[in-house]
Amino acid sequence: MEKWRLLDLGEAEPYTAQTFYEAVAEAVHRGLSPNTLILVQPATPYACIGYHQDLDKEIDLEFTEAEGLPVIRRSQGGGATYLDSGQVFYQLISRDSEAVPRIVDRLFEKVLGVTVEGYQRLGVPAEYKPLNDVVVGGRKISGNGAGMHESASILVGNYIMDLNYPLMARVLRVPDEKFRDKMAKSMEQWVTTLKRELGESPPPEHIKEVYAEVFQELMGVTLVPGEPTEEERRIYAEETRPRHTSREWLYMEAPHGKPGRAVKIAHEVKVVEADHKAGKLIRLRAEVKGTVILDLRVTGDLFVIPKEAVRALEAELVGVHLDESELLEKIKRFYKEKSPESPGVTPRDFVDALMKLKTLL
Amino acid sequence: MVKIEGHEFPEDLYYHRDHMWARLEGGKVRVGYNAWAADAAGKLVSIKTRPAGKTVKEGKTLGSIESGKWVGSLKMPLTGNIAEINPGLSEKPSLINDSPYGEGWVALIEPENLEAELKTLILGSDKATLEAWLKEEIEKAGV
Numbered sequence: 001m002e003k004w005r006l007l008d009l010g011e012a013e014p015y016t017a018q019t020f021y022e023a024v025a026e027a028v029h030r031g032l033s034p035n036t037l038i039l040v041q042p043a044t045p046y047a048c049i050g051y052h053q054d055l056d057k058e059i060d061l062e063f064t065e066a067e068g069l070p071v072i073r074r075s076q077g078g079g080a081t082y083l084d085s086g087q088v089f090y091q092l093i094s095r096d097s098e099a100v101p102r103i104v105d106r107l108f109e110k111v112l113g114v115t116v117e118g119y120q121r122l123g124v125p126a127e128y129k130p131l132n133d134v135v136v137g138g139r140k141i142s143g144n145g146a147g148m149h150e151s152a153s154i155l156v157g158n159y160i161m162d163l164n165y166p167l168m169a170r171v172l173r174v175p176d177e178k179f180r181d182k183m184a185k186s187m188e189q190w191v192t193t194l195k196r197e198l199g200e201s202p203p204p205e206h207i208k209e210v211y212a213e214v215f216q217e218l219m220g221v222t223l224v225p226g227e228p229t230e231e232e233r234r235i236y237a238e239e240t241r242p243r244h245t246s247r248e249w250l251y252m253e254a255p256h257g258k259p260g261r262a263v264k265i266a267h268e269v270k271v272v273e274a275d276h277k278a279g280k281l282i283r284l285r286a287e288v289k290g291t292v293i294l295d296l297r298v299t300g301d302l303f304v305i306p307k308e309a310v311r312a313l314e315a316e317l318v319g320v321h322l323d324e325s326e327l328l329e330k331i332k333r334f335y336k337e338k339s340p341e342s343p344g345v346t347p348r349d350f351v352d353a354l355m356k357l358k359t360l361l
Numbered sequence: 362m363v364k365i366e367g368h369e370f371p372e373d374l375y376y377h378r379d380h381m382w383a384r385l386e387g388g389k390v391r392v393g394y395n396a397w398a399a400d401a402a403g404k405l406v407s408i409k410t411r412p413a414g415k416t417v418k419e420g421k422t423l424g425s426i427e428s429g430k431w432v433g434s435l436k437m438p439l440t441g442n443i444a445e446i447n448p449g450l451s452e453k454p455s456l457i458n459d460s461p462y463g464e465g466w467v468a469l470i471e472p473e474n475l476e477a478e479l480k481t482l483i484l485g486s487d488k489a490t491l492e493a494w495l496k497e498e499i500e501k502a503g504v
Contacts, residue, residue, distance in 0.1 A: 051425065051432050052407040077407070077427040096501060103401045104431045131403065132430050147432035255409045255451055 002099055005036045006212060006223040011085065014046035016236075018072045018083075019244050021091040021156065023236035024228070025149035028095050032231050035094035037215060037223060039208045045084035045164075046070040047171040050077050050145070054254035057261075060173045069171065073250050076145035076156055079264045082171045086162035086193070088207045090115075090215075092155045099219045100153055107146060108132040110219070111155050115142050117214045118159070122207065124197045133267035139192040140266035159211070160193045161201035175261050175273050179285055182295070183263055183271045186287050190266035262360040272360045275300070276353030279344020284353050288361060291322045302345045309340035313350075322358040327351045363491045365499065368396035370491060371462055375482035377438035378494065379420065382462065383470075383482060390475070392438050393466040394426070394457050397495065403428035405454040410435070410468065416442045419478055423468060426454065439478045441470040 007024070009016065017040045027033035047069055049058050055071065058080040064071050092111060094100045101107045112128050119126035119134065119141065126142075129135045134142035144157035169184035194201040202210075216223055228236075243249050260274035265287075273285040280302035287295040296314045304310050316334050320326060331347040334340075363370040370376065375383040380398035384391045399405070410424030417423055417437045424435040446468050449456055457465035472478070483491050 050427075052409060052427050075432065076430065077432045078430040102501060104403045104428060107431075145430040145432075148434060150434075253409075255407050255454075 002097060002221045003034065004094075004097075004221045004223050005034045005226040007036055007038045007226060007228060008208060009038060009040035009228075011041045011043040014042050014044060014070050014072060014083075015241055015244060016040070017042040017089060018046070018048060018074060019240050020228070020232075020236055021093055021154065022075055022149060023232050023240040024091075025093045025152040025154055026235050026239070027229065027232045028093050029150040029152040031095075033229060034226075035097050035100075035221075036092075036226075037212070038089070038091040038093070039211065040089050040091070041085050041087065041204050042083050042089075043085060045082065045167070046072055047080065047082050048072050048074055049080045051075055051147075052077065052255055053080060055251055056173070057254070058173055060171060064171055071250065072244060073252065074145070074156075075149065076147045076154065078143070078145045080172055081143065082164065082168040083158075084164060084167075086164065086201075087158040087160055088204050088211075089156060089158050090211055093149075093152055095152045097153070097221075099221050100155075102153060104146065105131055107153070107155060108144065112142070112144060112157070114211065114215050114218050115144075115157060115159070117218060118207070118211045119194075121210050121214065122194065122198070122202055124194060129267050135267055136192055136197055138267075139190055141192050141194075141197070159207050160191075161204065161207070162195045163187075163191065163193045165191075172263060174263075175285075178297070179261065179271065179273055182285060182287060182297070183265070186265045186269060186271050190269045258359055260356065260360050269294075270361060272357050274353065274356040274360060276349065276356050278302075278346070278349035278352070282345060282349060282353040284357055286357055288322065288357065291358065291361065293317050293320050293322065302342060304345075305341045309338055309342075312338060313340075317354075322354055322361070324351060324355055327354050363485065363488050363495070365397055365492075365495050366400075368400060369462075370395065370397075370485055370495070372485040374462065374485045375438070375479060376485065376491060376494075377419075377436065377482055379434075379436035379438070380498075381423075381436055381438040381467075383438045384462075386469075388471070389444060390439055390441065390470045390472050391466050392423075392468050392470055393461055394435060396461040397498075399458045399461050399465075402426065402431060402433055405457050408435075408450050408454040408457075410446050410450075411443060413443045413446055416440075416473070419474075419481075426457070435467060437470070438482060439470060439472045440474050441472040443468050444471050445469040 146155040174180040262272045276282045281300040283300040285297045407427040419440045
């Protein structure tokens with residue numbers, strides 16, 4: 001049976017909690033360290049963005065600076081988030097391990113199987129939702145990301161003991177406060193925690209024990225408690241940490257972004273906003289699951305007579321797929337039945353605006 | 362032509378062990394990510410590459426890709442100057458999944474050490490070597 005090192009870093013300051021595993025990955029890549037499972041909790045709060053994200057676009061930097069919250073660009077993918085001591089992180093770093101698939105969907109399926117079983121043993125009926133979500137009653141309860149560092153495979157994820165929903169929504173940059181309100185409500189609806197599910201979260205030490213136990217059973221490896229090596233500490237101090245605290249890394253130019261704003265809330269659920277310039281400006285903000293509209297708000301400088309027709313159209317489109325022909329049919333029928341007047345804006349313009357939302361999914 | 366799990370490896374291409382391919386085009390080399398690796402990564406949603414004009418050594422990073430929540434690197438299969446980056450990829454990185462050897466090419470390179478480095482790549486028509494390497498990779502991938 002493969003032997004892996006178990007590093008329990010306890011509670012660690014944000015950079016250690018979020019980036020020390022990269023130093024381990026470098027050491028694993030160089031053949032200096034064994035395959036390793038790290039368990040750690042951030043001691044203090046911070047904001048974190050995905051590798052390919054644009055810092056300015058994602059994070060409300062005035063707020064994080066005013067609050068003294070560090071912002072860290074992780075080396076893994078996914079979206080911007082807020083993290084604190086309410087989460088326990090697991091970080092797998094391996095090279096050529098028979099226990100770790102390299103095909104991405106199989107990797108998530110296997111490792112998230114450990115997360116799911118761990119939650120179940122803690123008393124929460126969690127399920128795996130492909131590709132990389134763990135849910136309870138349709139609500140997300142774990143965030144996960146993966147990647148390669150040279151020859152080392154990395155998967156990181158968390159157990160969510162508790163979540164500060166207002167702060168989670170507060171650190172993100174949003175087009176306006178209404179977007180933020182919608183996002184906060186959506187997070188409360190679609191993301192849950194051990195505390196919410198059980199009334200009280202088990203202590204982090206217990207979560208780590210359960211995770212390590214299930215990890216050995218389902219991954220088919222033996223964990224051997226260990227400590228970071230001198231070389232890992234050196235790589236972290238001389239390479240990893242300076243890189244992460246450099247302006248160059250944090251403000252790294254992001255790939256070409258799409259106009260509009262999209263925030264992933266949980267599995268398949270996003271809050272999105274896009275503008276469409278017809279004869280008048282149509283601004284749409286929606287909560288979408290898959291391609292189905294859960295909630296829609298139409299604003300802009302358009303005017304519709306009677307003005308109640310806008311709210312009626314919003315309600316009419318709830319439950320509808322972001323599908324061009326379905327939308328066109330629905331909106332044309334709405335215009336036929338309710339006969340609203342919308343100078344400079346046609347049913348086709350609404351469809352084009354809605355299809356812009358689809359490009360953000 | 363070698364076919365692995367439904368993914369083609371055209372005979373006229375050279376294959377690098379970091380899953381990049383290279384096609385000789387006059388004095389230049391067009392490079393990309395192979396079909397099997399693209400499928401293993403999943404649908405790509407983001408790509409970031411070094412800019413044209415940079416010289417990058419073989420095995421060093423040409424760029425990074427992201428599929429949902431997985432991030433990986435694109436490595437240079439040959440040392441050279443980046444003459445061009447596929448302009449279509451920034452808008453649609455999944456061209457690499459849809460057409461890995463066509464529209465999903467990544468960069469055009471002006472090679473600096475072509476003759477010597479080509480010998481380190483696997484030619485698509487060398488079926489035995491290519492199949493042996495891919496078999497090894499697939500085993501590592503836990504299939």
